[in-house]
Amino acid sequence: MASNLIPEIGEFGLIGKIAKIAGPTLEAVPKLIEGIGDDCAVYRLSEELLQVSTTDILVDQVHFDLLTTPVKHLGSKAMSVNVSDICAMNAIPRYALVSLAIPPSFPVEMIEELYRGMANAAAEYGVAIAGGDTSSSRSGLVISVAVTGEVTEERIAYRRGASPGDLVCVTGMLGGAAAGLRLLMREKDIMLEHLENRETYDRNLMADLEEYRNAIRSQLLPLARLDIVKFFHSAGIRPTSMIDISDGLSSELQHICRSSNTGALIYENSIPIGPETRLTAEEFQDDALTWALTGGEDYELLFTVPKDSLQDISAHRDISVIGEITPPEEGIFIRDIYGMKIDLAAISGFDHFRS
Ligand SMILES: [Mg+2]
Missing domain, CATH: 3.90.650.10 (PurM-like C-terminal domain)
Structure with missing residues (x-):
């Protein structure tokens, strides 16, 4: 079998290949009325009511950099990006499942902060954090959130x-x-330069960037x-x-x-x-x-x-x-x-x- 590397086919090329293998499993579940290809999968709960589900993963160094991202904000963002996919179906989010892979070097307080951010966002959206899984990670932090919501048949938007x-x-x-x-990446460069020159970095990130607040x-x-x-x-x-x-x-x-x-x-x-x-x-x-x-x-x-x-x-x-x-x-x-x-x-x- 000829072997391709994923960057050669890109994210959408990869999704296409996955859909070919996973697609046929949809036939076994007639109540699943939308599979891969929209912001959420859609499952029929009753004649009027539909359930929508989505999941999104955030990976250290791919989606975030802990040098410039407070973990509490990261928790909030992990929740928001999933709720955003529920909103894209014109649906109301209900509950979330949260899975984490955590490097052993992480202090417990950091994970608590992460969860505080998630809980704050969840409260904002009226979402319950209803379960999940935790594992250790040999590389960086990985946060995977799945959210389920509801919408009536006459309101859903595909x-x-x-x-x-x-x-x-x-x-x-x-x-x-x-x-x-861009602003955060520039700030990170300044921070690293200070560290290299063994100067102390005492800027308060959010305070110094006040004019770029939004x-x-x-x-x-x-x-x-x-x-x-x-x-x-x-x-x-x-x-x-x-x-x-x-x-x-x-x-x-x-x-x-x-x-x-x-x-x-x-x-x-x-x-x-x-x-x-x-x-x-x-x-x-x-x-x-x-x-x-x-x-x-x-x-x-x-x-x-x-x-x-x-x-x-x-x-x-x-x-x-x-x-x-x-x-x-x-x-x-x-x-x-x-x-x-x-x-x-x-x-x-x-x-x-x-x-
Ligand atoms: Mg989307």
Whole structure:
């Protein structure tokens, strides 16, 4: 058998291969109505009620760096990234299972801090931490969280329901998490330089970065948009498709279009980017739009609604309409501020195996 290394096929290539082997097991469980390929698996509990489940893993040196990440924040983020996938189905999260692989050098207090962060976030979302597993790790810390939620059949939103003419919308601001990551990486370099020169490093990380507070916060403490899901439920809005922005707007929009068999046209000047993100990009001589499109980890929601929902959507000040869904043959494009149409396929998101 020819052997490939995983970076050669990438994260999505690997998922494709796994789906081929695991896919047939779905047939044994007719009540499982959605398997691999959306933000959550979906299981039918009754005629109206569906259960949604997701899991996400955070690995030391791949997803976080303990030099720049307080463990309490890490615990909170591990919970939020999972709840974000539940929100992407327009569902309400209910309970979580938490598994940890812990290096033997870790003090017990650090794990307690991690759990305090998780418990705080769980309380915020109304989620119970209902069990899990712990193991020792020969390398770094590994945190795996699984969350289960509920949604009715008439409210659930899949990735595949968009159709031409629908409005493309996002919540919050994009690119902030990428800006925060750059700032933290710069801070880490300064810290390591001090250590190398045997100087004491006595900066208070959060205090010195006060002016970048929002960007750092969106990197270290992202919040799942359960508030938006509750707004949808109370306003009677059902997105025709939805996904959460974990890898960047560009790749998430492509997921929606591929699943829905549509194209899309979005507008650069409609993409919400905070002033702090723009300033940070300028400081780093980088491009805030690229951060918004490919930076990832913003954990905002990307969704589509029929055109006649515009008024209902506009009632919420944290939702921006950024474009519209087009027929599949028109492709997936962004129109920049000069009026040029750029193919979004050329601008893709973060691949954990390639970066
Ligand atoms: Mg997702």
